Amino acid sequence: MYRNQVRSFLPYRRLGLINIQNRCYEKADFKTSKSQEMDNTKASMSSVGLSPKQIEMFPTAKVHVPIMLTNREPIVLPFDEVPGPKSLKYISNIRQYLSEIGTQITVGVLTMMLNVGTYMNAKKPLKNLSVLFDEYGPVVRFVSPVGGDIVLINHPEHIQKVYSMEGSFPVRSALDSLEKYRSEHRNQIYGGLLTAYGEEWHRQRETVVAPLHDSVNKHISGINEVCENFTQKINNLRNHQDEITNNLYKEIYKWSFDCMGLILFSKKFTMLNTEVVYSQCDMSWLYHSLEKATDAIIECESGMQFWKLFATPAWSSLVKYCDSLDNLIGKYVLEAEQAVSVQQKNMGPVSDELFSVHNNSLVNAMLLGENKMSAEDIATIIMDMLLIGVNTITSSMSFLLYHIAKYQRAQKLLFNEINKVSGDIDVNNISKIVEQTPYLQACIKESLRLVPPIPVLTRVLPKNITIDRYNIPRGTLIVMSTQDASLKEGNFDDASVFYPERWLKDDAKEYHAFASIPFGFGARKCLRQCSLCLHLG
Numbered sequence: 164m165y166r167n168q169v170r171s172f173l174p175y176r177r178l179g180l181i182n183i184q185n186r187c188y189e190k191a192d193f194k195t196s197k198s199q200e201m202d203n204t205k206a207s208m209s210s211v212g213l214s215p216k217q218i219e220m221f222p223t224a225k226v227h228v229p230i231m232l233t234n235r236e237p238i239v240l241p242f243d244e245v246p247g248p249k250s251l252k253y254i255s256n257i258r259q260y261l262s263e264i265g266t267q268i269t270v271g272v273l274t275m276m277l278n279v280g281t282y283m284n285a286k287k288p289l290k291n292l293s294v295l296f297d298e299y300g301p302v303v304r305f306v307s308p309v310g311g312d313i314v315l316i317n318h319p320e321h322i323q324k325v326y327s328m329e330g331s332f333p334v335r336s337a338l339d340s341l342e343k344y345r346s347e348h349r350n351q352i353y354g355g356l357l358t359a360y361g362e363e364w365h366r367q368r369e370t371v372v373a374p375l376h377d378s379v380n381k382h383i384s385g386i387n388e389v390c391e392n393f394t395q396k397i398n399n400l401r402n403h404q405d406e407i408t409n410n411l412y413k414e415i416y417k418w419s420f421d422c423m424g425l426i427l428f429s430k431k432f433t434m435l436n437t438e439v440v441y442s443q444c445d446m447s448w449l450y451h452s453l454e455k456a457t458d459a460i461i462e463c464e465s466g467m468q469f470w471k472l473f474a475t476p477a478w479s480s481l482v483k484y485c486d487s488l489d490n491l492i493g494k495y496v497l498e499a500e501q502a503v504s505v506q507q508k509n510m511g512p513v514s515d516e517l518f519s520v521h522n523n524s525l526v527n528a529m530l531l532g533e534n535k536m537s538a539e540d541i542a543t544i545i546m547d548m549l550l551i552g553v554n555t556i557t558s559s560m561s562f563l564l565y566h567i568a569k570y571q572r573a574q575k576l577l578f579n580e581i582n583k584v585s586g587d588i589d590v591n592n593i594s595k596i597v598e599q600t601p602y603l604q605a606c607i608k609e610s611l612r613l614v615p616p617i618p619v620l621t622r623v624l625p626k627n628i629t630i631d632r633y634n635i636p637r638g639t640l641i642v643m644s645t646q647d648a649s650l651k652e653g654n655f656d657d658a659s660v661f662y663p664e665r666w667l668k669d670d671a672k673e674y675h676a677f678a679s680i681p682f683g684f685g686a687r688k689c690l691r692q693c694s695l696c697l698h699l700g
């Protein structure tokens with residue numbers, strides 16, 4: 164399964180946010196009084212949309228109250244006091260003496276130990292993280308030998324506080340390997356949505372949101388066809404015991420690729436009907452390159468990062484398959500650009516085929532939008548959406564089917580609900596479908612609670628923040644273990660059980676709004692314009 168975790172120091176160093184030696188601990192941040200702190204917390208909660216009543220629902224008493232020196236002044240403890248693995252703390256004393264290669268090795272070992280280094284597909288990262296929280300409490304400092312320390316948190320209130328301070332241009336850690344590929348190999352300074360920062364990121368996001376939304380709506384009936392195709396194929400693949408013996412994941416991947424093909428390219432990829440994926444046609448190459456590029460990114464981001472020093476096999480594979488993705492997507496975008504300019508200059512009719520593909524397509528909308536983008540930028544954004552979209556949807560759908568298969572009672576209830584409304588479904592009206600299928604929505608939400616495709620989220624804040632009682636300097640990489648939060652008994656009863664009903668009860672509102680956030684939150688949350696998750700989150 165694709166699980167996404169993040170670590171990266173590069174972007175922050177480049178932004179000048181991390182400088183451990185020169186880090187200035189502003190006095191003001193240390194001397195925050197308790198009342199100020201409470202006011203700040205309340206203001207931040209209302210800024211993220213919680214009412215005073217909801218604030219009361221999650222009293223600050225749940226969070227450790229700072230020890231009082233006098234009867235008014237709470238102690239805000241310095242960053243060095245944040246608990247964490249002691250052996251790592253010693254590293255902080257010697258890190259300035261480590262050579263570049265030594266640093267790479269240490270980072271690699273630490274990364275493998277904790278799996279805080281895999282953007283996608285870490286094997287059991289959460290187990291390791293929850294062990295850390297059990298041992299050190301809700302705020303854990305992970306000293307890194309390279310200079311930028313990591314702070315891990317898992318408490319919903321702390322997560323909420325981080326989001327409330329993320330600012331207008333939130334920064335999260337990116338994929339170092341993809342960023343290096345783009346900046347060094349393709350000469351792209353900004354990269355796509357995943358890797359861009361600041362105003363450039365904002366510009367790209369503004370350009371893509373509305374066209375993406377329209378594109379999903381336009382292709383609903385096409386997506387429905389792909390879904391029917393998928394169920395038909397699964398039906399045919401069953402053995403005499405009604406089981407799918409293997410390759411179900413691959414079929415789900417193809418289904419997700421076909422859906423994204425419609426949304427991003429307005430094209431019927433029909434990968435579900437294609438057995439030979441290694442053929443010469445563009446669509447097969449795109450599929451093949453996507454699989455291989457994803458594998459290569461996973462390999463580069465996890466474990467030893469020697470690719471930063473020399474071309475490892477994983478790095479060469481990343482370059483090869485990202486090049487291939489770039490070229491195929493670039494070709495499509497250039498075609499669309501050509502069609503648009505022929506039409507605009509009235510230079511005669513565009514061929515029917517070209518017109519039918521590109522008219523009303525997502526790329527067309529981006530080319531003609533107010534913030535006109537270059538073909539190269541559009542191609543990069545499409546590549547990002549393809550990479551993140553196909554993998555997250557495949558993971559979500561796989562676990563949804565897994566949970567429904569495992570919890571037969573839920574399966575029966577779901578079956579009855581769908582049976583009841585099936586005669587009355589209008590596939591083009593998503594809002595109505597959502598209204599008609601509350602149990603299905605609850606199943607999706609519950610499955611995403613148990614296994615969010617991206618189990619940890621990250622932010623680098625522009626200001627110091629006090630979490631629990633600790634001062635965390637600006638520029639520190641804060642890793643929010645959101646899956647850990649959603650699996651905590653304190654946040655959900657029988658937290659490890661698939662129980663969709665918890666989202667249907669009136670008291671569902673009592674769950675902390677940040678106890679399960681599969682799509683992230685704030686200005687940089689998921690674009691989530693897929694059919695599966697359009698109305699959730």
Ligand code: HEM
Nearest residue numbers: 356548552555559617681682683684687688689690693696
């Ligand atoms: C069930 C499906 C999905 C889940 C659970 C999911 C989850 C997420 C999460 C957690 C983030 C990071 C949010 C944060 O940092 O606060 C994210 C970002 C993003 N997602 Fe999704 N995602 C899903 C599907 C998709 C699809 C289908 C697309 C493409 C059409 C997509 C495009 C993106 C993009 C472009 C970003 C980066 C946004 C930015 O940095 O501004 N996601 N997603």
